Amino acid sequence: MKVRTKVTLIIGLVILCMLLLLYLVNKEILLGGFAQLEELLMRQNVERALKALHVEIDNLERMNHDWASYEYTSTLTGNSGEKYFEPGLIDETLQTLGIDFMAFVDDSGQIIMGRGYNRTNSKATPLSGEMRRHILAGGILERQTDKECKSGILVLSEGPVLIASCPVFHVDNQGDARGYIIMGRFLEQRVIGQLSRVTNLPIDIYSFNSKRIQDDVADKLQYASSEETCYVKPLNDHTITGYVMIRDIYGEPGVILQAEAARMVYMQGQTAMVYILSIFLIAGFTFGVAVLIILEKMLLSRLAYLSGSVSAIGASGDFSSRIVMGGNDECKTLADDINGMLAALEQSQKDLQDSEERFRLLAENARDIVFRLRLVPEFAFDYISPALYSLAGYAPEEFYAHPGEIYKLIHPQEHYILDNLVSGKPLEFDLKKPLTMRWLHRDGRLIWVEQSTVPIYDEHNNLVAIEGIARDVTVRKELEEQLKYCSWHDSLTGLYNRAYFDMEMRRLESxxxxxxxxxxxxxxxxxxxxxxxxxxxxxxxxxxxxxxxxxxxxxxxxxxxxxxxxxxxxxxxxxxxxxxxxxxxxxxxxxxxxxxxxxxxxxxxxxxxxxxxxxxxxxxxxxxxxxxxxxxxxxxxxxxxxxxxxMKALEARDHINEGHIDRLRDLVVDMAEHIGLPEDDVEKLCLLARFHDIGKVGVPDGILFKPGPLTGEEVAQMQRHCEIGHRIALSVPDLEPIAELILKHHEWWNGGGYPRGLKGEEIPLACRILAIADAYDAMTSDRPYRRTFSREEALAELNSCAGIQFDPNLVTAFIELISKVN
The missing domain is CATH 3.30.70.270 (Reverse transcriptase/Diguanylate cyclase domain)
Incomplete structure (x- = not known):
């Protein structure tokens, strides 16, 4: 480090220390006093806002008390039925009073009449169910003496509300209370705005359980020694906020009153401190410049020449050059010594160039990144191999010119590693162990890198550089994360699995x-x-x-x-x-x-x-x-x-909603009566007519509604609806008696049906009757895939299939029945 730089740094350090000391003294004494004064003013502002809110509550209570004193109100509470209130309690009354609801309660605690007012559409509304529950529960009416009103805040789901309850007596104000009158006004923005204008403060009021309240504020207010203890907290350098918790009418935490104010006193103190520090800094700077000028004339100019010559040789890299300096002082001696070293360096340079060439060829052809990071005297890269471009999309030259750009490459959550290196503080990690960290590719992709480093220390055991190799381990890391996730999560739902749950049970057991x-x-x-x-x-x-x-x-x-x-x-x-x-x-x-x-x-x-x-x-x-x-x-x-x-799904998908079930039921009932079946069998037939095709809910729509012929595989899936319907019926007690009938309702007389291939009288009678009726209704009803048969054509088709698909005796009886009915 140059002498000029050292002297400059010493002077600057002394000035900086004095400046820091002056700053700390001013901050503790000046700004500390301003902060206390500011907090006192804020508490006074919150008290004014709180008083304004209490005034609102008192006004509501007085208005309620005035209504409770009216002879008309005393008369009304003695009657039951809302018709007695229509002359006195109208929509304009609620609007004029500026309240959102009103309720009359008799002496037994029952609501005689309750009505709200919607200010959005200027219409009356019924008293909300939540408010009715609060009244009927007795919490609003309890702890009232015979002559005393009760008022406060009640937190509803719609928001906080100012509420007042007053007893109603006889006209002579003697005897027991005849009932109660309850009035409420929601703490909406209109009311809060009025409080803000009265106190000339930005005020906000919200529920104690609101997500808007910060955790530290909630803890301070909830466990405060006094009910209306004010908690003051600066939000930033420009705004300070005061909070006070107001308990509801039950004595529980109700709402938070929040007031804000500008930190004018504090900012004035900061301005004064800046002026003081600026004056001191200017004086110190003037002193430092004077010292440097004197030192420059006596010593630094010769040293500057010597340093410039050495720098020029270093910049050119020509160690064959020599320094020429006159005189016979220490500077001359130093110049001779430097010339001797230059001769030795000239030989060393040649040896080093040969060694570096071998190393360069090895590093530049490797797929891993080889680097050397210099920490002293300044943060800079001495070398980065070209593999950086293929791995991360950056050219090494970008970091040579601007070492700070390395922060773009390192993931923000890993910046603490660089910060620790640059700060010069003791390392929080072991450089000798492989370090896995995240990088960001130039295109934004995340890259996992395993970095093996070797720390370089100077003679004083100070870390001056780091040499290392960085390898892309993204694929390995992703597989590890995937395996870890799968080991603790259920693949279908994404929830934790049984193994993770058992681990948490063991952890929480103690x-x-x-x-x-x-x-x-x-x-x-x-x-x-x-x-x-x-x-x-x-x-x-x-x-x-x-x-x-x-x-x-x-x-x-x-x-x-x-x-x-x-x-x-x-x-x-x-x-x-x-x-x-x-x-x-x-x-x-x-x-x-x-x-x-x-x-x-x-x-x-x-x-x-x-x-x-x-x-x-x-x-x-x-x-x-x-x-x-x-x-x-x-x-x-x-x-x-x-x-x-x-069944609803089947009705929406199939043709049941077209009257098929009703017609089928009528046909099977008529057929059963025609052949003389007992009543129990008739009831089973009716149930079978309704639920025989319930198994079709398990058949895909593409098969159920296919306009053309089905493939062999599709036919097999369609035929499964009998078995599906059988399983559904077995699971429901009301359908269990017809489960076997649902399974067999597609069997043919000659054994060519499904699913079991039954024939003749092996097929239940109800299934044989249903098959004939179902076929007849299908032929005589409109279907999207064919024309409608006439009655004669349908009967002829049934007759032609007698003995093959249908019971021939039942077909004959069915034809007789249809002919007779028509």
Whole structure:
């Protein structure tokens, strides 16, 4: 380092230290005092805003008290029925009073009349159900003396509301209260804007449970020693904010009142400090310049010549050059010594060039990146092999000219490594061990690199450079991440799998926090798989996973632990929290079933909570038992819902909605009566007529609606609908009596039918009757793929198939029946 530079640095360092000391003193004394004054002013502003809000509440209470004192109000509360209120309580009254709802309650706590007012459309609305529940629960009316009104804030789902409740007495103000009158005004932007104008402050009021409140603010306010303790927090250098929590009418945390103000005092203090520091800096700079001028004339000019000559030789690389300097002082001696070293360097340069040529050929032909990073005296690259371009898309010359560009190559989350190297502080990692890190290709792609380095130290054991090799390991890293993900996740739903869930159970077993466990089982999944196919069952499992994830909190663990079973681990959760999450799950299921009834979802849910003395395995068994108990209760209703959905799907896909079922039922009933079947068989025939083709829900639309002839494989899939319908009927008690009939309703008299190839009277009588009626209705009804047969043509076709497809005796009886009816 040059003497001039050293002197300059010493002077600059002294000035900088003095400047820093002056800055710290000013910051602690000057800005500290301004900050305290600023906080005091902010607390006063919040108190003004809080007083303005209390004035609003008091005004509402006084207005309520005035109404409660009217003779007309006392008379009304003694009557029941809303008709008594129509003359006195009209829409214009609510608008004039500036309130959003009003309710009259009798002395027994029952609501005589309640009405709201929608300011958007200027119309009256019914009192909300949530408000009615608060009134009927008694919380708003309790803790009132006979002569005292009660007012405060109530947090509803629609938002915070100012509320006042006053007792209503007889005209002479004697005796017990005849009832109560309740008025409410929502804390909407209109009201908050009025408070802002009154206090001349930007004010905001929102629910204590709002996501807008920061965690540190919520903790400070919730555990404050006083109910209306103000918490002041600077947002930045320009704005300071004050918060105060206001409890609701039940004494629970209700809303947060937030006020903001400009940090004028603080900014004035900063400006003053800048002026002081600037004056000191100018004076120090003047002193430093004077010292440098004197030193330059006495010593630095000769040293500068000597240094310039050495630099010129170094820049040219010609070590055969020599320095010429007159005089007989230390500078002359130094010049002679340098000339001696130049002679030695001239020989060393030749040897070094030979060695570097061999190294260059090796490095430039390698596929891995070879580099040398210099840290002292400044951050720079001495060498980067050309492989950098093929690996990352950057040319080495870019980093030679601008070493800082290396930050573009390194992933932002890995910048701490470079920062640690550049800072000169003790390293937080071992350079002698391979380091895996992320790079960014010029085109934005992520590259994983394994870097092996060798640290270079000087004689004082200071790290001065790093030499290393960087290798692309992106493919290996991606395979590792994929294997890791697959080892802990279910491939179908993307949730954690049983292995991860068991690991978390073992980890949490030794913990002391309160844990909740929810076990869910998909109802009717086997029936869905057997009838609608495993693709539909998989979609149901994926839907279940989506609903569960959407119903849980961040940090909760949900896993698929079996084919149709899911488990949820809830940390720091008591019984109330777990019940609330179960309700959210059921609500999400109901919402889905309302929006998408074609694929209904039913979950059996059981839960348990540990009491810090119960093992997690016991809790798991308890939750599983509770789930199984609910599954037993819901089993049949879930199956019935699935069957109903299947029928609706069949009606939408097939021709049932065209009256086919009704006509078919009439035909089989008439036929049964014509041949004298008992009443029980007639009822089975009616049920069979409705559900005989329910198995078609498992047949793809492309086959069911194909206009042309089916291929052999498509015919086989179509014929499976008998077996699918048979399995569906067996799962529903109401359809179980006709399960065998559904299976056999496509058998032929000569044994050429399916699925079992039965013939003659081996085929149940009901199936033989249904086959004839179904064929007749199909021929005499409009179908998109053929013309409609006349009655005579249809009967002739049935007669020609008698003994082949149909029972000949039943065909004769059916023809007689049709002829008789017509």
């Amino acid at each position: 913990g002391r926090e309160s844990l909740g466990l929810i076990i869910c089982d998909v109802d009717g999944l086997k029936l869905i798989n057997d009838t609608l196919g495993h693709d539909t069952g998989d979609r149901l499992l994926q839907l279940t996973a989506k609903i569960l994830k959407g119903s849980l909190r961040q940090g909760d663990i949900v896993a698929r632990v079996g084919g149709d079973e899911f488990a949820v681990l809830l940390t720091n959760s008591d019984k109330r929290v777990v019940k609330d999450i179960c309700r959210r799950i059921h609500k999400a299921i109901n919402n889905h079933n309302a929006v998408d009834p074609d694929l209904p979802l039913s979950l059996s849910v059981g839960f348990a909570v540990n009491d810090k003395n119960t093992g997690l395995r016991d809790i798991y068994k308890e939750a599983d038992d509770n789930m199984y108990r609910e599954k037993l209760n819901n089993k049949q209703s879930a199956r019935n819902a699935i069957v109903r959905t299947m």
